[in-house]
Amino acid sequence: MIRTQNSRYTTDDPLTLAMRPPATETEAEKDVRLKEEAKARQRSEKIDEELKAERNKLQKSKDDVRLLLLGQAESGKSTLQKQFQLMYSPKSMETERLSWRTVIYFNIVRSLKQILSTLAAYDDIDDGSDVLEPHEELDDDASISDNPTWGGKASAFTNLVTNSPKGSSSKSPQTTSSDSFVSSRPPTAQSFVPSTHTQSGNVRLQPSAHQIATLRLRLSPLTSCEEQLARRLSGGNSVSNGGEVFVRNGWQTRTLENGGLLKVKRSKRKDKSADRDDTSSEDPLLDEVSAMLDMTKEDILELWEHPTVVSLIARRKLKLDEWSEFFLLDIMRIGKQGYIPTTADILHARIQTMGVAEHSFEVNIYGKNTMWHLYDVGGARGQRHSWVPYFDTANAIIFVAPISAFDQYLEEDPRTNRIDDSLQLFTQICANQLLKKVHLVLFLNKTDVLKAKLAKGLRVQRYIVSFADRNNDYETAVQYFRAHFLQVHRRNNESRRVLYTHLTSVVDTKTTQSIIGNIRDSIFRGYLQSAALV
Numbered sequence: 001m002i003r004t005q006n007s008r009y010t011t012d013d014p015l016t017l018a019m020r021p022p023a024t025e026t027e028a029e030k031d032v033r034l035k036e037e038a039k040a041r042q043r044s045e046k047i048d049e050e051l052k053a054e055r056n057k058l059q060k061s062k063d064d065v066r067l068l069l070l071g072q073a074e075s076g077k078s079t080l081q082k083q084f085q086l087m088y089s090p091k092s093m094e095t096e097r098l099s100w101r102t103v104i105y106f107n108i109v110r111s112l113k114q115i116l117s118t119l120a121a122y123d124d125i126d127d128g129s130d131v132l133e134p135h136e137e138l139d140d141d142a143s144i145s146d147n148p149t150w151g152g153k154a155s156a157f158t159n160l161v162t163n164s165p166k167g168s169s170s171k172s173p174q175t176t177s178s179d180s181f182v183s184s185r186p187p188t189a190q191s192f193v194p195s196t197h198t199q200s201g202n203v204r205l206q207p208s209a210h211q212i213a214t215l216r217l218r219l220s221p222l223t224s225c226e227e228q229l230a231r232r233l234s235g236g237n238s239v240s241n242g243g244e245v246f247v248r249n250g251w252q253t254r255t256l257e258n259g260g261l262l263k264v265k266r267s268k269r270k271d272k273s274a275d276r277d278d279t280s281s282e283d284p285l286l287d288e289v290s291a292m293l294d295m296t297k298e299d300i301l302e303l304w305e306h307p308t309v310v311s312l313i314a315r316r317k318l319k320l321d322e323w324s325e326f327f328l329l330d331i332m333r334i335g336k337q338g339y340i341p342t343t344a345d346i347l348h349a350r351i352q353t354m355g356v357a358e359h360s361f362e363v364n365i366y367g368k369n370t371m372w373h374l375y376d377v378g379g380a381r382g383q384r385h386s387w388v389p390y391f392d393t394a395n396a397i398i399f400v401a402p403i404s405a406f407d408q409y410l411e412e413d414p415r416t417n418r419i420d421d422s423l424q425l426f427t428q429i430c431a432n433q434l435l436k437k438v439h440l441v442l443f444l445n446k447t448d449v450l451k452a453k454l455a456k457g458l459r460v461q462r463y464i465v466s467f468a469d470r471n472n473d474y475e476t477a478v479q480y481f482r483a484h485f486l487q488v489h490r491r492n493n494e495s496r497r498v499l500y501t502h503l504t505s506v507v508d509t510k511t512t513q514s515i516i517g518n519i520r521d522s523i524f525r526g527y528l529q530s531a532a533l534v
């Protein structure tokens with residue numbers, strides 16, 4: 001287009017000709033037209049600026065580091081994310097601290113329901129008779145599921161586990177809910193020592209059963225709050241009894257907005273010994289649960305230490321999750337009114353992640369500030385499809401595999417041993433073409449739980465027959481599991497990528513943060529190298 005300084009309109013361009021003002025244009029019309037044109041120019045310049053800002057942002061975000069936390073449900077991804085948050089965004093952890101009360105109260109109420117429903121299934125007594133464990137009453141030829149979730153190969157571990165049971169799960173039937181336990185796997189009749197009968201035919205409860213019945217009654221107002229707490233956490237969605245509670249990104253804010261804030265009133269009493277923090281919240285539900293916990297914490301302790309419960313746990317008729325034990329052991333502290341969760345409490349709190357939760361923070365490394373985006377995914381099978389869109393842009397993956405789970409089965413597929421599922425999943429991650437160049441870190445996690453299980457005498461070979469007659473000690477078991485993961489990596493490593501492996505217990509802040517420091521450096525080095533190649 002020809003454009004001279006004097007005239008904005010050329011004589012030969014058809015568009016310009018079309019836009020040329022009519023020859024009959026009056027001065028007033030010209031005024032209006034010029035104003036309109038100035039406005040249009042402003043609008044166009046604004047759009048240009050926005051486009052430029054968008055381009056800059058894109059360019060800048062291309063420099064960001066994107067780290068995916070992958071692994072099956074309950075492997076410890078969100079716990080690891082909390083450790084990153086503690087390290088790089090401690091203020092946000094402080095802001096959220098109180099919202100974790102809802103999760104911890106929910107975890108406690110659920111654990112109590114699980115204990116009480118298991119007791120009910122055993123008529124509140126444990127005579128020590130040898131009831132078959134769920135997996136013992138099942139046939140041994142049940143094969144491992146070998147249809148991995150998204151397009152992977154058959155089980156990487158099929159030779160490892162051959163006695164995968166039908167019908168047992170990561171949470172054994174007892175661990176789901178009272179209803180599901182009673183209906184899905186009622187203990188066999190001969191497993192009970194029935195309550196004694198009086199001559200008149202009335203049932204007389206055994207003394208210990210009577211104690212438990214009393215505790216059940218006293219705890220019933222508290223246990224009946226489960227559904228309300230679940231609804232609070234899941235953002236108002238009704239959660240059916242026994243169903244898992246999933247939370248999306250941002251639930252902490254929502255919980256705080258719902259009144260999870262504590263008002264701390266320092267009440268100076270005349271009596272100096274009574275000078276204390278008087279705390280109350282603006283949330284009636286949490287206040288109610290907190291008051292009930294305070295009133296019943298001795299009952300909870302009594303139940304937890306009751307010989308029948310101790311015996312059922314020892315004989316693995318009652319299988320509690322690691323977080324249940326953590327909170328129940330400390331119920332006298334947590335049950336007090338005005339309770340504020342400690343960092344260790346938050347690290348042990350359990351709530352399932354739904355979809356993909358993004359957490360961003362600035363990391364200063366070698367004097368350079370870089371934005372890191374951590375993607376904490378939901379690990380259950382039904383959630384895994386939502387990972388894929390994040391593969392394209394990922395710089396690094398931390399794959400979290402809980403090696404304590406050798407005696408557990410997937411909740412979503414009770415035929416699949418959890419370690420086998422982890423190996424299948426790891427195979428798919430290693431083999432995925434989109435992830436070929438991604439920095440890969442493996443956390444063999446929950447080593448503290450593995451140690452505790454082996455110390456209790458749980459035998460690996462009983463669940464994983466190929467473990468055979470190896471020593472049932474921590475070192476041997478760890479070597480065995482590690483060898484399988486390394487083999488999976490070796491078999492799917494055409495690009496000769498390095499695998500960084502760590503033995504972890506991500507609830508342990510000191511060691512985990514030191515590992516995070518190491519992997520941050522190695523991820524960043526890899527990131528710089530790949531940036532230089534682009």
Ligand SMILES: Nc1nc2c(ncn2[C@@H]2O[C@H](COP(=O)(O)OP(=O)(O)OP(=O)(O)O)[C@@H](O)[C@H]2O)c(=O)[nH]1
Binds near residue numbers: 076077377
């Ligand atoms: N003792 C112990 N507990 C752990 C460890 N890692 C995780 N946990 C606990 O295991 C539970 C599950 O951990 P999460 O981090 O919620 O698991 P996740 O992988 O995010 O699970 P999904 O969100 O369902 O995919 C929590 O109660 C954690 O405190 C560990 O190394 N040792």
Ligand SMILES: [Mg+2]
Binds near residue numbers: 077078376377379
């Ligand atoms: Mg999670």
